[in-house]
Every structure is written in structure tokens, then in C-alpha cells.
Amino acid sequence: MSDTKQLCLSxxxxxxxxxxxxxxxxxxxxxxxxxxxxxxxxxVGESGSxxxxxxxxxxxxxxxxxxxxxxxxxxxxxxxxxxxxxxWKGIQxxxxxxxxxxxxxxKIDTVLLDCIHMRGGRRxxxxxxxxxxxxxxxxxxxxxxxxxxxxxxxxxxxxxQRLMIARIFLLKPxxxxxxxxxxxxxxxSRATILDFLLKLRDEVGMTIIFITHDxxxxxxxxxxxxxxxxxxxxxxxxxxxxxxxxxxxxxVQLLNDIPKIHDPWExxxxxREVSDAG
Amino acid sequence: xxxxxxxxxxxxxxxxxxxxxxxILLLVFIYPLFNPGNPxxxxxYNSFTKPGTYxxxxxxxxxxxxxxxxxxxxxxxxxxxxxxxxxxxxxxEWLLSYSEQEGLGLTERDIDIEYTEGLMALWWQYYxxxxxxxxxxxxxxxxxxxxxxxxxxxxNLDDLHVMALDPxxxxxxxxxxxxxxxxxxxxxxxxxxxxLPLGTDGFGRDVLKQLVSAIGTSLxxxxxxxxIATAIGLTLGLISGYIGGIVDDIVMFFTxxxxxxxxxxxxxxxxxxxxxxxxxxVTVAIVIGVTGWAWTTRSVRSxxxxxxxxxxxxxxxxxxxxxxxxxVRDILPYIASYxxxxxxxxxxxxxxxxxxxxxLGLGPSTTTTATLGLMLDWSIMKSTAHISGxxxxxxxxxxxxxxxxxxxxxxxxxxxxVFNPQLRD
Ligand SMILES: Nc1ncnc2c1ncn2[C@@H]1O[C@H](COP(=O)(O)OP(=O)(O)OP(=O)(O)O)[C@@H](O)[C@H]1O
Ligand SMILES: [Mg+2]
Numbered sequence: 001m002s003d004t005k006q007l008c009l010s011x012x013x014x015x016x017x018x019x020x021x022x023x024x025x026x027x028x029x030x031x032x033x034x035x036x037x038x039x040x041x042x043x044v045g046e047s048g049s050x051x052x053x054x055x056x057x058x059x060x061x062x063x064x065x066x067x068x069x070x071x072x073x074x075x076x077x078x079x080x081x082x083x084x085x086x087x088w089k090g091i092q093x094x095x096x097x098x099x100x101x102x103x104x105x106x107k108i109d110t111v112l113l114d115c116i117h118m119r120g121g122r123r124x125x126x127x128x129x130x131x132x133x134x135x136x137x138x139x140x141x142x143x144x145x146x147x148x149x150x151x152x153x154x155x156x157x158x159x160x161q162r163l164m165i166a167r168i169f170l171l172k173p174x175x176x177x178x179x180x181x182x183x184x185x186x187x188x189s190r191a192t193i194l195d196f197l198l199k200l201r202d203e204v205g206m207t208i209i210f211i212t213h214d215x216x217x218x219x220x221x222x223x224x225x226x227x228x229x230x231x232x233x234x235x236x237x238x239x240x241x242x243x244x245x246x247x248x249x250x251x252v253q254l255l256n257d258i259p260k261i262h263d264p265w266e267x268x269x270x271x272r273e274v275s276d277a278g
Numbered sequence: 279x280x281x282x283x284x285x286x287x288x289x290x291x292x293x294x295x296x297x298x299x300x301x302i303l304l305l306v307f308i309y310p311l312f313n314p315g316n317p318x319x320x321x322x323y324n325s326f327t328k329p330g331t332y333x334x335x336x337x338x339x340x341x342x343x344x345x346x347x348x349x350x351x352x353x354x355x356x357x358x359x360x361x362x363x364x365x366x367x368x369x370x371e372w373l374l375s376y377s378e379q380e381g382l383g384l385t386e387r388d389i390d391i392e393y394t395e396g397l398m399a400l401w402w403q404y405y406x407x408x409x410x411x412x413x414x415x416x417x418x419x420x421x422x423x424x425x426x427x428x429x430x431x432x433x434n435l436d437d438l439h440v441m442a443l444d445p446x447x448x449x450x451x452x453x454x455x456x457x458x459x460x461x462x463x464x465x466x467x468x469x470x471x472x473x474l475p476l477g478t479d480g481f482g483r484d485v486l487k488q489l490v491s492a493i494g495t496s497l498x499x500x501x502x503x504x505x506i507a508t509a510i511g512l513t514l515g516l517i518s519g520y521i522g523g524i525v526d527d528i529v530m531f532f533t534x535x536x537x538x539x540x541x542x543x544x545x546x547x548x549x550x551x552x553x554x555x556x557x558x559x560v561t562v563a564i565v566i567g568v569t570g571w572a573w574t575t576r577s578v579r580s581x582x583x584x585x586x587x588x589x590x591x592x593x594x595x596x597x598x599x600x601x602x603x604x605x606v607r608d609i610l611p612y613i614a615s616y617x618x619x620x621x622x623x624x625x626x627x628x629x630x631x632x633x634x635x636x637x638l639g640l641g642p643s644t645t646t647t648a649t650l651g652l653m654l655d656w657s658i659m660k661s662t663a664h665i666s667g668x669x670x671x672x673x674x675x676x677x678x679x680x681x682x683x684x685x686x687x688x689x690x691x692x693x694x695x696v697f698n699p700q701l702r703d
Contacts, residue, residue, distance in 0.1 A: 061592050085598040092596060095589040103590045105611040114597040 005036035006073075008175055008207050009058065009091075013067035016053050016231075027053040029231035030067065035224075037174070040201055040208045042218035042239070044254065045228030051211045052096060054228070055179050058209075059093055060084060072174075089118065092173040094181045098160035102152035108163065109148050112136060115170035136166040140196050158189025165196045172204055179211045194221060216258045219243045227251050285696045292692025298685035302678075306494040309487075317491035318648060321472065322482035326668035329477040334470035339440055339455045341463045348460055356459075357394060357432060365425060366391040369401050372422060375411050376404055398432060435459045477670040479656060480663065485670055492648035493678055496629050499563040499649060500682075503628030506567025508621045511574025516605055518575070519582025529575065536572040544569045545631060549640040559642040559649060566631045567624075574620050581613050615697035619690050626686040633679055650679050 016028040027050040035041050045051050056062040058069065060078045069076045071087065078084045095101045102111065112133045116122075121129065130144075137144035140162040152160055161181050168176055178197060182190040198221065201208050212218055218225050219239050226236040227248060235248040246252045286292055310317075370389050377384035382404075390396055407423050438457040441450040465471055476485035518529035536544065548565050549557065585591060586609070594608045629650065635641045636651025637658075644652070653675045657663040663671035 056592075059592075059596065061595065081600065084595075088596050088598060093592075095592065097589060101589040101593055103594065103608050103611075106607065114594075114599070118598045 005038060007034055007070070008037045009033075009035040009069070009071055009209075011058075011067060011069045014054070014057060014064060014069060015066035016050070016057055016062065017065045026231050028057065031228075031231075031233045033226060033233060033236070035175070035207060035209060037207050038201075038205065039223045040198075040210060040221055041224045041226065042210045042212060042222035043226045043228055044212055044215055044218045046213050046254070048230075049228045050231040051213075051228055052179055053231075055093065055177050055209075055211060058177060059091060060087060085118075088173075089171070090173050091175045091177065092168055092171050093177040093179060094161065094164045094168065096180045097184050098157050098164065098181075099153070099184070101164065102160065104151065104153050106151075107148075108150050108152055108155075109133070111152065111163065111167060112170060115167050118171060132170060136169045137163075139169045139199075140166045141192075142166065156189075157185040158192065161185060161189070161193050162196065165193070165200065168200060168206075169204065173206065175207045175209065176200065177209045177211070180213070182217075183213070197221075214258075215243065215254045227254065286693065289692040289696055291688050291695065295685040295688025295690075295692060298681055299689065302493060302682060302685070303497075306490055306497070309490045313487055315487075317487045318483055318646065320482045321484055322478055324478070324482060325480040326663060326666050326671060327474065327478045327482070328668075329475055329670050331465070332472040332474060333465060333468050337469040338463050339457065340469075341467050343464065343467050345462045345464065346458075346460045347462050353435070353459070360428060360432060361394065363391075365429075366397060368422070368425065369397060372411070373400055373404065375414070376409065379412060395433075398429065401426075401429070476674055477668065479653075479671045480659070480668075481656070485674065488648045488653060489674055489678060492650045492653050492675070493682070495559055495647050496632060496650040496679075497625075497682070499559055499566070499632045500625040500628035502560065502563035503566035503570065503631070504621055504624035506564060507570040507624045507628070508574055508617065510568070511571035511620070512578055512617055514571065514575045515578025516582055516609065519579035520586050520601070520605055520609060522583075522586075526579075530579075533572050533575050536569070537576070541569060541572075541631075542634065545635060546638065546640060549635055554643045557641075557643045559644065559647055562632060562635060562642045563628065566628050566635075570624060570627060570631070574624065577620065578613060578617070581616060582609055585609050585612055615693065619693050619697070622686050622690045622693070626683040626690075629679065629682055650675055 011031065011033050014028060014031050014033075015026070018025040018027055029050075031054065043051055043054070053062065057064050060076070071090070076087070078087045113129065115136075116124065116129055116132055121132070124132075134144040137147060142159065142162055147163075152163065155163065164181070176197075181197070182193050185193070194217075197208060197210070200206050210218070210222060222239045224236065225239050225242040227234050227242065227250060229248075229250040235242055235246070235251050242251060243255065246255055370386070370391050373384060373389060374386065376382070384400075389400065405422070405426055407419075407426065410419070437459075438455075440454040440457070442452040442454040443450055444452050474484060474486070476489065479485050479488065514529050514533070518526040518533075545566065548569060549562065552561060552565070591604060591608045594604050599607070632641060632649055633651035633654060636649060636655045639655065641651045641655065642649055654672060657668075657672040657675070663669075
């Protein structure tokens, strides 16, 4: 599979160390990875295993202590502000906690307008901008006209994450890093959010790196799975390989932790609906 | 934001603080309209005249409209003003000692000190300045002599004739005014009346007028010092907190340097090194502001450091915003309420610092402007007010300083209560 696909993001010996001396924490420990375009990649690990830290490094929001990251086959260069901005046109993220992801003083319009401006649409006529925002909102089943002049914190957690996806829809990056976008919201909204992520991949053609601590979820949505334990990647491969034939003891343990009442049918049905729609 | 505003207006502490502060401000703006002129004008030759209304004696006599009143008890009031209860006690004491020495047989029961006519009859009957009583000091004897002089003509209600000098004859034979005991003048009819609700200071200047202008100047000093300290503190705190790294190290080095030296020492050293001539109120305010930014820097820095890794800032970075834009849009609004509070506190600190410096003789060196600190300094400078018992020259100043910093601190606490639950989460 990897022969035909293009490498979009890869890392070698990526390490992140926080603090020094007694407070030293190795959050990400010498990890290697290769992500291919068009895949939906899951990174699974329990709380504190360094998933968010890895994501922040991939985004260039935190410095990398050691190792190197390649973006689109080239060594990543984000030294200047301009280069960073170019980089972020290609790679975007949805954060774990929707409640702290928005500036409480900025209105929803501002959030969406920023994305249009980022894509070089600053000069567009106002009507076009509004039309783009309306389209983005309807992509995630939000009514734009009810959103204007509202603040993000006036929305529910699920709606906020949907707005996040609308943001991504406008930005159309090549890679989307979704850091447990569903962990802070209720189970019902969770399925919807997943639907929209899949829809983004199918309609916009994004590579999605999906972070989760839920093994079951990872299996149902992803092509490739990376298992992280205490900052290390202990196992990776296609979803079927890793989950049906786990090799690392940690993967086995994670698999055993999946609640037995978990209903796989619901997700497969959702997937089908999405592909029908797309 | 609106809910915040409403919460602020519902905070009792803020309301009380704001009301006091607004009242002080109003006084500063309104009072000079009613009492214009130079607040440092010397209006009298005496130092520390007590508070009250001063009526020109000359003009009272010269007043054309004279009213006749016969209010009941007017004579008693006049007598009481001349003959105090202590005087009555003294008279009884003298009479008893005299009767003992001469064997007159007067006892306490024979003397009714409340019955003025009876008491005075006894006094005039027996007292003579030549009489020496056993065991009475010279000083005490002098006191009785003065008392006797003062009581001379106590019941006398004859008209007073004020005579003027006739330039031709060179004699006092022109009748200037005849004043009977029933004559009254209306204070409004008197040409010259001076109201001194807080008396005068050691230089014969109106304390109230001076105080109002001093409050104004001190508030300016506080405002300038507070603005400078807050501006420097905020800028350095934002830069050092957001950028971090070597910039943070350098800023924190200077901040720590300033923090370890007690503020007042630094203030004194800098003020001392500026020559007398250049030390106007604005200079002093700048010196106070320039030395007072350290703790604003520290607290802004720590708040920014906790904010800069928040996801909303990350999201803003991902949207391609520049550092200044992120600071203005994603950091500043979150600490704005805190900065306002710090600013209010800095104003209050500025006013107190000016007072401290002035008391040490390092305040604004000026004779044309009053500040609260200078007023305190002046009150202890020439003829010390507290030794003269001239409470009016310094208590009102202390009260003004206390009220200003009390109201500012109250507003600050009120804001704190409203904003902090938000800041904490
Ligand atoms: N800014 C930081 N300073 C110091 N240590 C940190 C910092 N950020 C994360 N860590 C540490 O790094 C480790 C990994 O944290 P990380 O947030 O990446 O975990 P995670 O896998 O995302 O967990 P979760 O599922 O709870 O989100 C943790 O031990 C954490 O304490
Ligand atoms: Mg995380």
C-alpha cells in the first residue's frame, strides 16, 4: 500500500523532554513514524502517553528536543514566521478541549474570517466571504445565520467542535491533526464529529491523523494505527494487523480495556452513511 | 463583558469605593469654581488660625444696616462667654481661702456659684489685688488679677462709643459708631468676611483651599506615576512572558534587581540625585513610576506565561497571526481586568510614595503648587502644627490621603471579587 502512496509527514528519532534534573519528563521518546497521504492514521495511547505533545511538535507549536521531521518529503523548515505560516497552510489541528480552544473575546465570525484570510481571501468581497462561511457551517450542519454575532462559548461542546471542523473545511490543509476531538463531548455528538471528519477526508481529500485512547474507535475509522506507550511507539501497522493480531503486550492490554458493551454496528452504519453521502 | 459590568455595579465594595472617589473628584473640580484664586496665597499674618468664620471688626462697626434684637437670655450668653464655669470655681476657691484667713466664716453652702449676681457681689466686696493669701503662688495671684480686670463691668450694658480721630483737631472727637447691646449686624451685610472652615496653616494660607488643590495635584501625580509604572510593567511583562527565553532572562534580571532593593530606598536615592530645581511634581511622579513597575511586570509575566500555551493562543498561531496581534487579541483581553486593577493600585501607591518622599524633604520642590505630601511637610516645618495644637493643618490632609487610598483599594477589591473567579478557571 505504501508503494503507491506519497509520504506526507514522517519523523525520525523525535524526542521531547520537559524540564531537567529531578523534574525531567520524557514526554515523547525517540519515535519514528511515516504518515502517507490520504490515509486516516490513528495514534492510540492512554492518558499521559505523549500524544498531545507529539501533535504539538508536528504542528511546530512546541520545539523538538531531538530528531527530525519531514514534511512532504522535505526536511521541515519553520524557522521564520513566514515559513511557519506557509507550513500551517498545509497542516492544521483540532484540539482536545473545545472549551479552551476559542478566544472568549472573539466572535464566531472572526474565527471563520481568520481562516479565509489565512487562505489569502482578505480582498474578497464581503458577500463571497459570507457565502464561504455559510457553506462551511452547513458542511457541519450548523446554521451560519444563527451563529453570527455569537461567541463560541455560547455554543455546546459538540457545536464548538463542529465549528472547529468548519474552520478546517475553510482552510483545506493537506494534513489534519485531530487531537481526541471527541473526548470532551458526549457520546451522541461523538459519532457526528467522527462523521464529519470522515466526510472531510472523503470530500476534501485530507490526510487525517486521529488521536484517541479508544482502541475500538481507532479500529473502525483508521487505515493505519500507531500505538503509543509512555512516549514510545510500541507497535504500528494497518488497522487490521495491529488490532486483530496485536504483538506488543501493551496493545493487548489496550484491547482488553475496550468495554464489551461497545456496539460496533453503530459506527459501521455511520461509515456507510458517510460514504453514501460522498 | 456586559455581565461583568453588571457584576461590577452590583459589587458593594466597588460602589462604596467609587462613590468616595467620585465625591473627592467632584470636590476637586467644583470647589475652585466657588473659591477661585491662588490656593497658596498668604491671607493672614498669623500662623495656624483656628477654623471658623472671620468677620471684619471694622466693617461690622461700619455696617450701615443695624438690626435691633432682644433675644431672651442674650445677656446670660454674654456673661457666660466672659465667666466660664472654671472662673466661677476659682472665685469660690479665692473667697473660701480669704474667709478662712480672715475668719469671715463663709462656707461652701453660703456661696452659690450658679447665681452670678450673688457671686460677683461677694467678689467685688472682698477682692483686692493687694491681698496676699497664704500659700498662693505669684502666678496664681496674677491669674486672679487678670480675672478681676476681665470681670470689670460684667453687668454693664451701656452703649459703646467708638470715636475716630479728627484730623483737624488731632483729637478723638468724631463719633464713629454707637453700639448698644441690642445691636446686631447680618454677616452678609459685613463687607469683609473670611470663611476658613479649616483655618490657616503655618504660613497663614487657607488650609481647605490648599487641600483641594493638593488633592488634585496628588491625584495627577498618582495618575502619571501609575500610568508609567503600569505601562512599563505591562509591556515588559507581556514581552518577557510571551517571548520567554533570553529576553525573559534579561527582563527578569532587572526586575529582580529592582525588587530586592526596597522601593523606598531606590526612590530616595533617585530623588536625592535629582537637583532641587528640577524636582517638580511631574518629575517626582515620573521617578515614582519608573521605580514602581517591578511587581506589575512579575504578575503580568506569570499570567502571560500561563496563557501563552493555552489552546486558543495555539489556534491563533495556526491562523497565521503575528506575535503583536496574538498579544493584543489573545493575551491582553484575558489580563485586561487584572491590569486595570494593578493600575488602580499603582495610582494609590504613587500618591502614598509622593507623601512619603515629601515628608522626607525629597518631594516636589515648589512653592507654587501644593501636594498632599508637601502639606504634611509644611505642617511640621516652621512652627510645628501638632505642638501648636493646630490639628486642622494636618488631620484633614491625613484623612484625604487615607480616603483616596481607601476608596481606590476598595474599588480594586470590588473588581477583584468580580473578575477573579473568571481568571482562575
Ligand atoms: N508543558 C509541559 N511541561 C511539562 N510536562 C509536560 C508538559 N506538557 C506535557 N507534559 C508531560 O508530558 C507527558 C505527556 O503529556 P501529553 O499531554 O502529551 O499526554 P496525552 O497522551 O495527550 O494525554 P491525554 O490523553 O490525557 O491528553 C505527561 O506526563 C505530561 O505531564
Ligand atoms: Mg492529550
